Amino acid sequence: MAIEAPEKPTTATPDSDAPRSQFAGRVNTQETGATLAGLRPAEDMIIPGVEDVVEESVSHHKPKGSDPISDQTMILNMGPQHPSTHGVLRLVVEVDGETVISLAPDIGYLHTGIEKTCEAKFYQQVVPLTDRIDYLAPMTNNTAYALAVEKLLELEIPPRAQWLRVLFNELMRINSHLVWLGTHAMDIGALTVFLYCFREREQLMRVFEAVSGQRMMTSYIRIGGVSMEPPMGLFDQIRKFLLDFPSKIDEYEGLLNANPIWLGRLKGVGLLSQEDAIALGVSGPPMRASGVDFDLRRDMPYSSYEKFQFKVPISNEGDVWARYIVRMEEMRESTKICLQALDGMPEGRYVADAPKIILPDREQMKTQMESLIHHFKIVTEGFQVPAGEATSSVEAPHGMMNYYVVSDGTAKPYRVHMRNADFANLQALEVMCKGRLIADVVAVIGSLDIVLGAIDR
């Protein structure tokens, strides 16, 4: 390795006396047979940069003349086109044999400047941009953005729109978890599961297409409500799917739960303690799999979630297996929430009664002067939002999704910022992978369920 040794191999970290994690010392060198001499302790929990990994690797070199095979570690580049990184994630991994010594994610390959673009659009034009952030759960993005803007506008959302939001947010969770399960299992080597998952996902895609005209970039949930009334017969179609779906989950579990390879690759891998999860900002299923009992839908409800009964699955194991169990249970709970939403679906308007903000009914626009004027004004000039700042927070399939919207009183947002769980969850990657085999990195990435669109924005 032709990298010159720098004077100072490691950077000082400010919290070196932070409490040791409960899993520190449980890195099993016996199992892997690797030597971990010179391993920088993981307790600082600061995920390193690419340069840190390279510099540290140099510091692990032994003096000339020692055994050439055990002499040095290797830097391995993984991605950004590696299939198991679920997008354009690049990892720089320092390995000693097959054992990970340190690891740095390199992100930004999918950075499209959505936050900057938002500042040049009207409030209602931002909705289609939000679809493209976490593209496995576009309606959840829409909901989070709509909630933030509605908070600024202090809009009252009718019950039917809130129930529709809950219904489609939960269908999106099932959709996202199906993609997670299919690809995660495929990474581990269980190729068949992918086909089963995508069979059910196709039915959901048809539902989304029926309701919004689009399979993925739905933009169905808008500021003030939803974009249109669902077509006739759609609720029956969703109900049929939901009644059938628990048996499909059993089918996936039948393929996986007794599979010795699946068990061996998941159990005890990628441990993340409760303290580490909180310190590193991990949220969503990985946090709940580490024993933190917190779910925004139950604890800080939005969009009428307080009217639904459901359990929040948690586990204290903190490994890849626990995240698998938690997500499978979440799919079952989501099914229940969807059925409750269908059963209790209120009648009435699907958008708020705010003619200066909501586009008018198409028929009214053709016959009534005021509606035509409102339509023209909203489309050409947008609507003004009172100055202020607002944060919305929803429980997305990947974790906590916050939208921070700042208004200066004009028709365009002054600042839109998205907090996606994926971005923070990625920081826990090194803590989970350190001292484990390189193959476990693949399992851990799969269990984090990242979408690079949400990380890079």
Place this chain on the structure above:
Amino acid sequence: MPESIDTPATPEAIFGKDAVTAALADHAAIQRLQQFITDAKWDRGELTLTVAPETIVQACEAAKAAGYNFFEDMTGVDWYPSEPRFQLSYSLLSHRLKQRIRVVVRLEGDTPTIDSITGVWPASNFYEREVFDLFGVTFAGHPRLTRIMMPDNWNGHPLRKDYPVEGYR
């Protein structure tokens, strides 16, 4: 914790340190951050506390001690051309109290510096790198402050308001 925080007796917005302190006297964050607050706002059910930039680390530690255990988010807002130009908004969540606060600092000048809070929450690592990359705010004491979204040789900080949407040509 009192129930009154989620459903305040005064639904209207309250502005100013004294008014907010009086109205929400039993709020955990108000009590523990009292000495750091320079300005406060209760608006749309959200509590925003402005603190001096020099005290951000102590303020975060005080917030952590008050029960706001989870660092959610940190981002910037550029108020160019007015001064102080940059606003940094730290969003902190309490799992136990089930509420969040926003801690705000305002920074003067084109190349501001503020202390890093990676010592309080390691989770702030990526967020500080992002704000450094996109706004050009420097975080003193950050373990490795490098660009995270843009290429290393990029010119300018894209989320500043004097940076054109289409980029420099």
